[in-house]
Amino acid sequence: MNQQNYLTQCDFLMNLSDHTINMTTGWNGPCWFIPGPTWLTTAVLNGLATPTMTHRSPEFKVVMAELHGRLRHSFALSPTSTEMGQQSQEGEDGYSVVVVSGSGTAAMEMVIANRFGPEDRVLVPTNGKFGERVAQICENFTSVTHLKGEWGRAFDLEEIETILSTGEFDALAICHNETSTGITQDAEALGKITQKHGVPFILDGITSVGGLPVHPESWNAEAVVVGGQKCTAGPSGISAVAISESYVQKMIENRNNHDSSQVYYLDLVQALKKAADDQTPWTPAINLCTGWVAALREQDEEGIENRWHRCEMLAKGIRNLFTEIGFELFADENQRSNTVTAILYPEPEWGEEWRRWMAVEKDTHVIGGQDHLKGRIFRVGSMGVTSKEEMIEGCKRMIEGFRHFGRTIPEIDVESFFR
Template identity: 60%
Template sequence: MNQRCLEAMATPVITARGGEFRDVMADLNSGLRYAFNLTPSQPVKKTHSWSSEDDYKVMVVSGSGTAAMEMLIANRFRSNDLVLVPTNGKFGERVAEMCKRFCNVKHIKYEWGRAFDLYELEQQLERGCYEALLICHNETSSGITQDAPAIAEMCNRYNTSFILDGITSIGGLPVHLEKWNVEAAAMGAQKCTAGPSGIAAIAFTTKFYERCKAIREQGDSNALFYLDIISAFKKGDDDQTPWTPAINLAMGWSAALNVLKEEGLENRWNRCQSLAAGVQNLFSHLGFELPADPFQRSSTVTAIMYPEGINDQWRVDLKERYATQVIGAQDHLKGKMFRVGSMGETTKEEMIEGCKRMLECFKDHGVTIPEVDVDSFF
């Protein structure tokens, strides 16, 4: 998080129900529309800052990205609906698991890091039995970005709703909700927008909301209260939330989104892409194995397998000796892989320095690393 975000979070606390907080919400809504790549709204209260000329509304969720996904899924489906969830990593699998709590799921599990078989997905959609197809757009656990335009095209052809976990894509790589006709998507503050953790947002169409409302009116909705979209919707036009919001997190996120606006969304996408390309080319050049399919590697996170004989002790040493943190892997890849983030506000200089420290730390652990000009990869 940058200084502006931190300082905004340190602002003396204000009440949730006064005009001051409505100013914060309007600014935040407008920033969210920008990050979601939607048409702009004014950052001014009483101007319906959560909506604009397109068919989407944005909504802040007090909770992390998981709460935002749960809000989308729990409100949108009835227990007898059937949804299709293809996955190739931990977070997609979590989407499938979450859906199972609220509806029926056909979970097509691909190996972590392998691209979906679009022919198989098309065969499924052809059956005409799915209410929606949900994906984790950028699979943070294995470093692969799904081919969203191709999946969107199929969903549109088979008249199936398309819903995205965009938690590590929105704000960090190209996402076109309107062009792809995405019905709803979720994002988390702490990822591509370098905001605070514990706050998230959703964007959704009129069709999405009407469906949630119809299910409620038919008395068919899942058991939920805190994440009830109908309660939240009623407060939207007033730049308000139904329950006490995460006030200081909202102030911090709003400041981070203003930093994003100043950088420019496409500039951020391009910066993340070039940082990721640098990391991927450097480590591939040095002979490390990257588990994600090369033509769909993520530009916000790179997953890299450890060389023979290295385990997570390397990460501990990297943190302690080199004051540098990368994240480990999950589930069956735990201790076998590490992940390098290139999202948020990371600069080229910071990434180059980080890579140099990683290579030094591998040398400390006995890995033979040939002399290489790290800067030249970025």
């Protein structure tokens, strides 16, 4: 999108209601299917524009308490109060949430760096770019075994179980929803395996939390990470972690066992202490917190389970529609994500040109492939506040775009795929 288009879009979003549905003609706004940063509603933009407050003020503690309490809904943890001074960050299930001023990668680094030492052996199976990033983070702080799989193929659970059953590993860390390839790992099955072999389980839930069913407690997860700009439809540059009691205990043991800590700014022991008082150790991203609260109010208005269902309905529609018109989906069939769908370009020669044309001519935004998948796939997000109407219109425009590039696609009832 060029600068002028971008400003027009901002204008459009600020001046019209968020859900730009004309009752006679359907959706008439931009179609934004980037798998994060997602579309920010007017309420979130207004939340970001909250007047200055200091991070040690009662006003800010009110914001943090609400943020903690509502994030617990995103993580599907036991509910707490959203009121200041009520321990909103820690629930009956023993999990605590901590807000991080930094994107999802900072939160993931925080989770690994505080909990493990160089002698800890962490197994990281991967099937895409973000799993590989988990392995890279672990490489910096732990003794990692990277089980590098083919992008887009499901994990071999038997292989993982065989490795963990040796008793040689101190943790399993994964990217739960692999945004680069449109795969959701079978976290429930992996949770059972880790439980059986007494191995702590860590998840990058950056594009799953808030958009897909996530169950930290029943999955035996010690830590799960979320990024603001993804399924919760909040701002970029802010993230959060959910950590269990056993994580906290092991983190403190790890701190006591090492002469020097590997962290300072990302010290989770300090962050946890301050969170109990609805604060943060350092000056946080104050206005990202106020913006995120506004996004989470919208999440709670919709209801977290309804949001999971909407993402599922949208992703199923995309999968079925594109399969019907002869496109191939990239990810293994039984592990396809409901928050991002990876689709192979019919003609890699002009795929990226099509994508740019869609943005400029049709105001419809999808993302391309990463690394060796550049030019081979495009990815359609179905997270955040994307509505059925926006998705239907966007799919119609994408089909028009493919026809414009010479692909023969018969007339098709797009609406029927999203009922």
